[in-house]
Amino acid sequence: MNRKWWKESVVYQIYPISFKDSNGDGIGDLRGIISKLDYLQDLGVEVIWVCPIYKSPGHDNGYDISDYCGIKSQFGTMEDFDELLEGLHARGMKLMMDLVLNHTSDEHPWFLESRQSRDSSKRDYYIWRKGKNGGPPNNWESYFSGSVWEYDEQTDEYYLHLYSKHQPDLNWENQAVVDQLHDMVKWWLVKGVDGFRFDAIAHIVKAEGLPDAQNPHLTPTVRAYEMFSNLDHVHTLLQDLYDNVLNTHDIMTVGETSGLGPEEALCYVGDDRRELHMTFQFEHMFLDAASSGSGKWDIVPWKLQELKEIMSNWQTVLHGRGWNANYLCNHDQPRSVSRFGNDTRYRVPSAKMLATFIHTLEGTPYIYQGEEIGMTNVAFPSIDDYRDVETLNYYTEQIQSGVPENKIMRSIHLKSRDNARTPMQWDMSEQAGFTTGAPWIQVNSNYTEINVASAQQDPDSIYHYYRKLIQLRKQYDVFVYGEYKLIMPSHPEIYGYTRTLVDQQLLVMLNFFEREPLFELPEELNAHQAKLLISNYEVDEGKENLHQLRLRPYEARVYLLQQ
Known part of the structure; x- marks a missing residue:
């Protein structure tokens, strides 16, 4: 068992512009984050991942950096950043920066x-x-x-520019560029940051000669993908970064590397690779898309069988060889309870079920802000209410192609990145306690029902369920290091698996739908001394037969079995 602090941690992602505004300008800032450090500590998370706060014109909400070593004034000052870092470290917590090395702003x-x-x-x-x-x-x-x-x-x-025209790609074939980026990363490490999430890191190398993409039957973005993604030289450059910069400090690193299966991911995260500690995989993010890449807006029903196959593949291939980063939502994806759960009648049990899923897989769990209170997608009535550049470009392109507006807006309501970017819902006061001014994007209208203050007061809330899950990971090594094994692989509604470490075994059963399917315990499992660790429903263990169990809508249970 190769213990590492970043394997045993739970990461909480903050999208600063939407987290907490301290000065009434409608934009979240560093002092707002500082004001909520006790909240984050009480939740139990150990690492805070902060999306870009560098100087930036903001064409892509901070992912267009004009000064790598400066703080954008709307977020505060470098002194505020130092106070944030000091406050986290004083609480025994760590800070992971979001760093874009593939491109800069066109104002850099x-x-x-x-x-x-x-x-x-x-x-x-x-x-x-x-x-x-x-x-x-x-x-x-x-x-x-x-x-x-x-x-x-x-x-x-x-x-x-692989992204916006305001985000020109850097030339990593130029050693002067590489050297200056290395020096910049060292500068942040000396300041005391505890890790980096490397945005779009798989794209830093482009195909030699920049030839036209082939495969005309594919959508344009997918067709060209192989020309600028996960090319061999990326690994040479990352190993150089690791050997000369990253390995000099005890930090954690995670890369954004779409387009990979687990075998290919081992080239980044294999224990012998000297590159990254983990990567974000995207296979499960395309389950509800007609095709990967630009097909995200062409929405189809996702299938549990496909989710099982994808996640099981990653769990088994990386076990003992690399490490997973587990998530269902982030700043670029719809809200998880709206996408994989039920955000109306069964919002609370389904949000708890999804939380159980992410925290009982092998790998580091990532919580996106608001996920711990079950925040949902937003359905703004007008395109004028949206701010995301990708969403606005899609709308314009589709309107010009003659697509009916109601069809366009349906896709946007389901898949826009702004679903995850509406302000954090702190309480029932005006603007959900996010700001005393006018927010940069509207607050979701359901904030009077879904907010932190109400969740903290309700012992049966999603928030307190997350706290219990996080505590269980600290209490039982099997949650972190146990080997995953899928059970009931063909069941259409139940996702079941075990995690085994020496003499401890977890049995996880998850009902992903609102029907009430029958769970049947596999013969090879010994449930004689089963202990229920957590469930999102009240359970009378004395009256239940674990060998045949009727699961309620979106029910989740985790048992500890003795080997």
């Missing part, structure tokens, strides 16, 4: 100098090319729709 000094002329000393910091046949250098398409190439009239060339 490097890019401003790069675009001055073709002879600029910073020209090769980014990827510039001449046009071809009167158009862009190749046919790659951006994640935010349209070409990855933006024409620059001043120098009569195009620059490459």
Whole structure:
């Protein structure tokens, strides 16, 4: 059992602009986070992951960085950041920064100098090319729709941006770029940060020669994906970063690496790889999409069987060889209870069931802000209420293609990134206690029912259920290090599995639907001395037969079995 603190921790993700506003300008900030440190400590989480707070024009909510070593004024000052870090460390907690190394803002000094002329000393910091046949250098398409190439009239060339045109990609083939990025990461480590989430890290290398993408039957973004994702040289660059920078401190790292199965992920997180500690996998995030990549808006019903296959594959392949990062929601995904649960009649039991799922898998659990109180998707009536650049681009593109607006808005209501970005719902006061001013994006109207203050007062709330799950991970090593094994693999409604470590075994049973299916205990399991550790319903153990058990809607149970 290779113990590591980052394996035993629970991570809480904060989207700063939406977490807590301290000065009434409608924008969450560092002092707002500082004011809620006791809340986070009481929840029991050990690591806080803070999304970008660097200086930025904000075209992609901070993922377009114009100064890696500066704090954006709307969030506060570097002194505020130092106070936040000190406050976390004083509570025995840690801080993980969100760092974008694939691209910068088009207002970063490097890019401003790069675009001055073709002879600029910073020209090769980014990827510039001449046009071809009167158009862009190749046919790659951006994640935010349209070409990855933006024409620059001043120098009569195009620059490459996998995301917004305001996010030009850095040229990692330039050693000067690599050296300066290394120095910047060292600077934050010296300040005392405890880790990094590396945004879009799988894209830092592009195919040699930047050729056109093939496979015309695929959607444009998917077609070009293999040209700028998970290429071999990415691993050389990450190993160099690890050996020269990351390995000098006891920190945790997680990479955003879509498009991978678990075997490929081991190239990043294998115990012998010297790259990253874990990666976020995206296979389960495409379960309700007609196709991966840009097909996210074409929504289809997700299937439990597919979820089982995906998660079981990751659990078994990485066991003893690497480490998982387990999540159902983040700042780029819809709210988990609205997507995988039931956000109306069974919101509370289904939110608890999903929490049980994430905290009983092998790997580090990630909680996204508001998940611990069961916050839901929002359905704004007008596109004018939305702020996400991806959502707005999608709407414009679909309207221009003649798609009916009601069909477009249905997809947006289900899949917009703004679903996760509405303000944190703290209490029943105006604007949910998030701000005393006008919030940058509207608060979900259900805040009077769903909020932290009410959840803290209710001993049967989702919030207190999360606290218990987190405490169980601290109490029993089997929650962290136990080996996963799927049971009842073909059951259409129940997801069941065991976790085994030496003489301890967990039995996890999860009903993902509102019907009441029968759970039948596999013969190989010994339930003679079964102890119920947690359930999202009241259970009278003396009256129940664990060998045949009728599960209630979205019911979750975790038993401790003795081997």
